[in-house]
Amino acid sequence: xxxxxxxxxxxxxxxxxxxxxxxxxxxxxxxxxxxxxxxxxxxxxxxxxxxxxxxxxxxxxxxxxxxxxxxxxxxxxxxxxxxxxxxxxxxxxxxxxxxxxxxxxxxxxxxxxxxxxxxxxxxxxxxxxxxxxxxxxxxxxxxxxxxxxxxxxxxxxxxxxxxxxxxxxxxxxxxxxxxxxxxxxxxxxxxxxxxxxxxxxxx
Amino acid sequence: xxxxxxxxxxxxxxxxxxxxxxxxxxxxxxxxxxxxxxxxxxxxxxxxxxxxxxxxxxxxxxxxxxxxxxxxxxxxxxxxxxxxxxxxxxxxxxxxxxxxxxxxxxxxxxxxxxxxxxxxxxxxxxxxxxxxxxxxxxxxxxxxxxxxxxxxxxxxxxxxxxxxxxxxxxxxxxxxxxxxxxxxxxxxxxxxxxxxxxxxxxxxxxxxxxxxxxxxxxxxxxxxxxxxxxxxxxxxxxxxxxxxxxxxxxxxxxxxxxxxxxxxxxxxxxxxxxxxxxxxxxxxxxxxxxxxxxxxxxxxxxxxxxxxxxxxxxxxxxxxxxxxxxxxxxxxxxxxxxxxxxxxxxxxxxxxxxxxxxxxxxxxxxxxxxxxxxxxxxxxxxxxxxxxxxxxxxxxxxxxxxxxxxxxxxxxxxxxxxxxxxxxxxxxxxxxxxxxxxxxxxxxxxxxxxxxxxxxxxxxxxxxxxxxxxxxxxxxxxxxxxxxxxxxxxxxxxxxxxxxxxxxxxxxxxxxxxxxxxxxxxxxxxxxxxxxxxxxxxxxxxxxxxxxxxxxxxxxxxxxxxxxxxxxxxxxxxxxxxxxxxxxxxxxxxxxxxxxxxxxxxxxxxxxxxxxxxxxxxxxxxxxxxxxxxxxxxxxxxxxxxxxxxxxxxxxxxxxxxxxxxxxxxxxxxxxxxxxxxxxxxxxxxxxxxxxxxxxxxxxxxxxxxxxxxxxxxxxxxxxxxxxxxxxxxxxxxxxxxxxxxxxxx
Numbered sequence: 001x002x003x004x005x006x007x008x009x010x011x012x013x014x015x016x017x018x019x020x021x022x023x024x025x026x027x028x029x030x031x032x033x034x035x036x037x038x039x040x041x042x043x044x045x046x047x048x049x050x051x052x053x054x055x056x057x058x059x060x061x062x063x064x065x066x067x068x069x070x071x072x073x074x075x076x077x078x079x080x081x082x083x084x085x086x087x088x089x090x091x092x093x094x095x096x097x098x099x100x101x102x103x104x105x106x107x108x109x110x111x112x113x114x115x116x117x118x119x120x121x122x123x124x125x126x127x128x129x130x131x132x133x134x135x136x137x138x139x140x141x142x143x144x145x146x147x148x149x150x151x152x153x154x155x156x157x158x159x160x161x162x163x164x165x166x167x168x169x170x171x172x173x174x175x176x177x178x179x180x181x182x183x184x185x186x187x188x189x190x191x192x193x194x195x196x197x198x199x200x201x202x203x
Numbered sequence: 204x205x206x207x208x209x210x211x212x213x214x215x216x217x218x219x220x221x222x223x224x225x226x227x228x229x230x231x232x233x234x235x236x237x238x239x240x241x242x243x244x245x246x247x248x249x250x251x252x253x254x255x256x257x258x259x260x261x262x263x264x265x266x267x268x269x270x271x272x273x274x275x276x277x278x279x280x281x282x283x284x285x286x287x288x289x290x291x292x293x294x295x296x297x298x299x300x301x302x303x304x305x306x307x308x309x310x311x312x313x314x315x316x317x318x319x320x321x322x323x324x325x326x327x328x329x330x331x332x333x334x335x336x337x338x339x340x341x342x343x344x345x346x347x348x349x350x351x352x353x354x355x356x357x358x359x360x361x362x363x364x365x366x367x368x369x370x371x372x373x374x375x376x377x378x379x380x381x382x383x384x385x386x387x388x389x390x391x392x393x394x395x396x397x398x399x400x401x402x403x404x405x406x407x408x409x410x411x412x413x414x415x416x417x418x419x420x421x422x423x424x425x426x427x428x429x430x431x432x433x434x435x436x437x438x439x440x441x442x443x444x445x446x447x448x449x450x451x452x453x454x455x456x457x458x459x460x461x462x463x464x465x466x467x468x469x470x471x472x473x474x475x476x477x478x479x480x481x482x483x484x485x486x487x488x489x490x491x492x493x494x495x496x497x498x499x500x501x502x503x504x505x506x507x508x509x510x511x512x513x514x515x516x517x518x519x520x521x522x523x524x525x526x527x528x529x530x531x532x533x534x535x536x537x538x539x540x541x542x543x544x545x546x547x548x549x550x551x552x553x554x555x556x557x558x559x560x561x562x563x564x565x566x567x568x569x570x571x572x573x574x575x576x577x578x579x580x581x582x583x584x585x586x587x588x589x590x591x592x593x594x595x596x597x598x599x600x601x602x603x604x605x606x607x608x609x610x611x612x613x614x615x616x617x618x619x620x621x622x623x624x625x626x627x628x629x630x631x632x633x634x635x636x637x638x639x640x641x642x643x644x645x646x647x648x649x650x651x652x653x654x655x656x657x658x659x660x661x662x663x664x665x666x667x668x669x670x671x672x673x674x675x676x677x678x679x680x681x682x683x684x685x686x687x688x689x690x691x692x693x694x695x696x697x698x699x700x701x702x703x704x705x706x707x708x709x710x711x712x713x714x715x716x717x718x719x720x721x722x723x724x725x726x727x728x729x730x731x732x733x734x735x736x737x738x739x740x741x742x743x744x745x746x747x748x749x750x751x752x753x754x755x756x757x758x759x760x761x762x763x764x765x766x767x768x769x770x771x772x773x774x775x776x777x778x779x780x781x782x783x784x785x786x787x788x789x790x791x792x793x794x795x796x797x798x799x800x801x802x803x804x805x806x807x808x809x810x811x812x813x814x815x816x817x818x819x820x821x822x823x824x825x826x827x828x829x830x831x832x833x834x835x836x837x838x839x840x841x842x843x844x845x846x847x848x849x850x851x852x853x854x855x856x857x858x859x860x861x862x863x864x865x866x867x868x869x870x871x872x873x874x875x876x877x878x879x880x881x882x883x884x885x886x887x888x889x890x891x892x893x894x895x896x897x898x899x900x901x902x903x904x905x906x907x908x909x910x911x912x913x914x915x916x917x918x919x920x921x922x923x924x925x926x927x928x929x930x931x932x933x934x935x936x937x938x939x940x941x942x943x944x945x946x947x948x949x
Contacts, residue, residue: 138259138260139259139260140259155211156211156215163260167260189219192219192222192254193215193218193219193250195253195254195259195260196218196250196251196253196254197250197253198253198260199253199254199259200249200250200252200253203253203275
């Protein structure tokens with residue numbers, strides 16, 4: 001997929017002719033989630049998990065070196081694929097929250113399995129491998145980090161969500177702020193606290 | 204382990220407040236905040252110890268620099284946080300789980316660990332103190348080395364130290380461990396305290412150890428309230444031989460003895476240097492003033508060597524005459540005029556406390572001795588000039604920086620065509636900016652043109668150049684304590700009656716935003732009369748600036764707009780249309796280039812409050828335009844892009860979505876200011892204020908949202924306060940500027 005067309009589809013003008021047509025199933029799930037339907041969230045999670053993995057397993061090729069960017073691109077590509085660009089601003093916020101959780105699950109699963117699996121098909125898991133390698137280094141061990149993050153969620157759920165979004169889905173401060181419905185400043189201060197908490201939990 | 208689990212909200216609150224403080228103040232703060240709740244204090248300390256920027260969860264966005272990296276463990280000790288640092292060592296707070304005790308750990312600074320001589324000095328200190336067993340000298344638990352870190356563990360003293368007690372009293376606050384200043388109890392308590400220190404020094408002197416760096420911050424209250432001497436880092440140990448000359452001047456200048464300051468004469472420094480320095484501490488405790496101050500180290504040393512300090516009673520009439528005498532004798536210029544031993548000093552202080560006659564002679568005799576010194580002043584001063592350079596070199600890496608590190612200002616005046624105008628006459632003043640609310644201090648004159656080298660206190664200023672022809676320039680500058688010469692350019696604008704054409708005047712007012720997002724939330728800002736551009740700065744205007752000043756263009760112009768130097772470009776937007784580039788608002792410049800543009804135009808960037816007031820008015824309206832029922836005005840289109848979006852795509856999004864400036868007259872304010880909400884966000888000269896008032900000097904507010912903002916109040920709330928980076932990357936594809944100017948700059 002050409003990324004320039006991908007970008008144009010992200011233009012969230014609700015009055016744009018290009019976006020006419022019925023909302024996709026995913027968009028409907030997002031709206032149900034927005035109305036507080038938790039079942040929709042679970043269903044969406046499963047869908048995102050599968051789709052993210054499928055995309056990661058080969059369809060997506062990137063020239064970029066920065067793996068965090070790749071994670072972000074992966075999430076956004078998934079969004080496009082599942083909604084056909086028909087989501088609205090609010091839908092994308094819900095999407096990002098669920099996608100970040102799915103992304104975390106995928107990467108941690110991948111990190112767990114990495115030691116056991118033989119890399120039989122060269123290049124097949126290349127993207128996830130490279131993302132996981134980088135996150136392993138940054139987190140002082142992804143599996144332990146995931147457990148620590150679970151601990152943080154019990155102390156302060158919003159902080160854990162924020163780490164999911166920023167660390168696993170590679171979202172920027174601004175994107176995270178929008179998705180969580182808080183200010184950028186709040187995201188920055190939350191990030192500082194979360195990072196210190198996680199480091200002390202891991203040391 | 205206790206089962207008590209501290210409240211998370213409380214832990215977080217104290218952590219965030221503490222991290223905004225300098226590390227040296229954190230221990231005191233924690234003690235006050237945690238009120239003896241040890242589990243709470245430990246939880247906060249763990250967070251503080253874990254709080255630093257490094258590869259852990261490293262993200263590619265810039266963040267404020269934290270403390271230098273602390274080890275997580277040193278031998279058997281868990282490191283919990285930094286207590287303070289000096290020229291050669293860092294002192295950490297630590298916890299030794301095996302013995303369940305708090306400790307203070309002094310660790311040699313990393314880069315010094317490679318220097319054998321420094322390691323030797325460090326070990327010498329440890330050995331020296333380890334030999335001392337006295338209730339008023341901090342005991343050493345053990346000396347160690349761990350992964351290249353040399354360290355020793357001492358008893359942890361909860362403090363506060365006398366330095367912070369003095370700071371508190373100087374600010375008019377109540378000290379924690381001392382009676383309030385100028386109360387009946389205070390003189391006696393001070394005398395007892397200093398006598399205890401003098402006893403400890405006498406003991407150390409008896410063991411052949413001279414401390415040589417007695418100062419308030421090295422005198423710390425222990426858990427039992429007893430004053431304790433710490434930091435024998437500069438100690439001279441008789442049995443270990445003398446130290447080199449540069450070592451000797453590593454004390455703190457204000458508390459140094461004349462013989463320490465006069466080392467060029469190779470005068471021997473003995474135990475009486477400690478008597479002198481403790482005398483200075485006594486003087487400061489009694490008067491809340493240091494006897495000798497100066498702009499530079501050299502000036503301080505000259506004062507110490509040759510000047511007579513005001514008698515203590517002149518500064519504080521409540522000081523008893525005997526105590527003043529004791530103080531003067533301890534601080535005598537000539538070691539032979541002082542108390543011969545620290546013990547004698549202590550004994551006289553105790554006589555004073557017990558209302559007995561003191562042994563010291565009244566200061567009249569001393570003043571005669573001082574006059575004798577003064578007669579030789581010229582000689583002494585000459586000797587000191589050479590020392591000055593030596594001392595400065597040695598001190599730059601030291602812990603105490605005085606005004607030698609003040610930044611310096613030079614001004615170059617240029618005419619419109621860029622030619623240097625040496626003939627320009629005028630005066631220059633500075634107005635200090637309160638970083639928390641952007642308020643301007645009163646103008647302080649610093650000199651006349653030409654201005655080549657004027658020292659100012661470090662700070663963030665608006666430098667105002669008032670030319671004699673009536674024009675004036677306003678230059679926002681962050682002048683850190685770097686001692687550097689900052690060369691500013693002021694553009695001499697010919698006085699024109701039409702100078703404010705294209706600008707709208709705003710009358711003096713108070714801007715008091717209520718949202719939690721503002722740097723000055725809850726703190727009203729007084730605005731003086733100012734002018735604000737009607738329109739955002741266009742590409743045509745910005746191009747003229749680039750060509751006139753030979754400033755490199757924004758990277759997006761350089762990469763995607765070949766031939767940008769030409770006027771009247773019709774540019775393809777990437778979706779089949781073309782736009783008249785000149786009319787679009789300029790974006791993509793760095794914050795510094797935006798400031799340079801404003802100065803070149805004879806203006807400045809607006810402040811957060813000015814832009815906020817222009818858009819929202821004193822009634823804090825939601826939209827800039829007058830018709831508050833119409834929410835859908837303005838170029839606010841919610842066009843989204845992502846971190847993964849390429850720069851070329853961002854450039855195209857800008858071309859497709861930004862409107863020519865002033866294209867939406869219905870969205871202008873009643874005052875006639877266009878595009879305050881939407882189109883492009885606008886840079887201000889207001890620095891980002893983080894949680895708990897921490898100012899981030901690398902980030903500036905950019906207000907007003909842009910074409911990529913979504914039309915929700917939440918999103919506008921965020922966008923209206925998004926931050927622009929000062930770094931070389933440049934502002935983004937949605938951030939530009941408009942200019943302001945003060946009506947009366949002073």
